[in-house]
Amino acid sequence: MSNQVPMEKKVLNENQLIANELRAKFCEHGILCLNLISSPGSGKTTLLERTLAAFDPKQRVVVLTGDLQTENDAKRLARFGFPVRQIVTGGTCHLDARMVEKHLGEWPLESFDLLLIENVGNLVCPSSYDLGENAKVVILSVTEGEDKPLKYPAIFFKSELMVLSKMDLLPYVPFDAEVAKQNARTVHPGIEIVEVSCQTGDGLQQWLTWIEKKMTAIKRTAVTA
Amino acid sequence: MHELSIATAMLDQLEDELVKRPGVRIAKVGVKIGELSGVDPESLRFGFEALVKDSHWDPLALEIEYIRRRQKCPRCQHEWTVENWSTECPECSEMATLTLAGDELQIVFIEVDEE
Numbered sequence: 491m492s493n494q495v496p497m498e499k500k501v502l503n504e505n506q507l508i509a510n511e512l513r514a515k516f517c518e519h520g521i522l523c524l525n526l527i528s529s530p531g532s533g534k535t536t537l538l539e540r541t542l543a544a545f546d547p548k549q550r551v552v553v554l555t556g557d558l559q560t561e562n563d564a565k566r567l568a569r570f571g572f573p574v575r576q577i578v579t580g581g582t583c584h585l586d587a588r589m590v591e592k593h594l595g596e597w598p599l600e601s602f603d604l605l606l607i608e609n610v611g612n613l614v615c616p617s618s619y620d621l622g623e624n625a626k627v628v629i630l631s632v633t634e635g636e637d638k639p640l641k642y643p644a645i646f647f648k649s650e651l652m653v654l655s656k657m658d659l660l661p662y663v664p665f666d667a668e669v670a671k672q673n674a675r676t677v678h679p680g681i682e683i684v685e686v687s688c689q690t691g692d693g694l695q696q697w698l699t700w701i702e703k704k705m706t707a708i709k710r711t712a713v714t715a
Numbered sequence: 716m717h718e719l720s721i722a723t724a725m726l727d728q729l730e731d732e733l734v735k736r737p738g739v740r741i742a743k744v745g746v747k748i749g750e751l752s753g754v755d756p757e758s759l760r761f762g763f764e765a766l767v768k769d770s771h772w773d774p775l776a777l778e779i780e781y782i783r784r785r786q787k788c789p790r791c792q793h794e795w796t797v798e799n800w801s802t803e804c805p806e807c808s809e810m811a812t813l814t815l816a817g818d819e820l821q822i823v824f825i826e827v828d829e830e
Contacts, residue, residue: 492742494826497732501746501820502724583717615717617753618820640800644753647818676800679811 505619508587512622515599520712522705523605525621527645528629529638530611533655535563536688537629537697538608542570544698550601554593555608556585563608573597584615587622603705613638617645624708625650632656632663636670643677651682651700658687718758722766725822729772732825743776743826749819750784776826784817 500506516523526534538553545551549572555563556577564576575593577585590607607623609616617626628649630638633656639646646652652674654667667685674681684700686693729741748756756779767775784797788804794815795805802812 492826492828494824496824497822499728499822501721501728501822503728504724582720584720586720614753615720618717618721643800644751644818647751647814673800675810676802679802 502618502620505587508591509620509622512587512591512594513624516605516622516624517708517712519599519602520709521599521602521605522701522708523607523621523623524701524704525607525609525616525623525626526629527609527613527616527626527649528611528631528655529613529634532611532629532631532634533688534608534611534629535566537653537655537686538567538606539570540688540691540694541606541698541701542567542572544694545570545572547571549604551604551606552597552602553606553608554585554590556589556610558582558610579610583610583612584619585609585621586619590621603709604701613642613645617642617648625704627651627653629653629655630670630674632660632665632667632670634665636666637673639670639673639677646674646677646681649678649681651684653697654683654685656687656689657685657692658689718754719762719766721754721759721820722762725763726766726772728822729775729825736827739827739829741772741775741825742828743778744822745778745780745824745826747780747782747819747821747823749782749817751814751818752820754820756781780823782816782819785815786812787815788812 528534551572553567553574554577555567556579557563558579558581561576564574567574577589577593607621626649628645630652671683684693684696686697748754760777763777767773786797786802787794788809790809791807793804793806803810804812
């Protein structure tokens, strides 16, 4: 006899449970966790380099960086004196909450205020996996197509902020920044946008201010909780 | 291509269901996949079938309900299914509209055969 049993469960229930635990832990310690997502080569690591370089050495920040292979990004990011760990996925095209939990390991979370996670370069798969972050940040460079938000709507829909990167190259490429921004807002009306050039430093301050604003909000929630 | 991981996560959950229901076999699983979920239904089916074939699950059918994005206008209360990605309200041109559906990635039912 065949019998249909209703089951209202998320497919990624296991990932969700771990992500929820991580989020609760981050909240308890007043840590802001950002999940940075983009295509390969959009400038995630360079943006992180410029971000870490701009921070006061006393800033309590920690970085996890994901790639299919190599420790190259961790080496690049470790030069700034903040704790960095590489997550080598060995072929997996995204980070999941279990990898984050494992690589945070025994790090004393109470000693940090900001956790930056650089996801694997991919606009599709990372959008399905909650890592316990407070916000996803999507990076789109001007050397890509301005229709990326329409082609990969899931990640633009789920990101709180879009960083339009490599703005210094705008004069040399057929990229219409206004159209790109309009496309992002079409998919996600409330998305915030900053324009950044890691080469000239233009716009970096807006990005840093955005992080600061988010950190202040998290601290306030942690205090009231 | 993360649909194989998604399919694996589905089968892991079905494994839990089997433990809860000794003596039954699962004949079918139904999922909802939203167009904003980041999951491609055809790739999911491909990965799922590859995992099921010749395993202890075989035969196990997969029913996918694809959910289109639905928006609601906070100003005029109009609700509609999104075409061409535009989230602007077709009735009153409000830009900041709300998403009602489309990011589902859920198991909604299993069909079990009692032995």
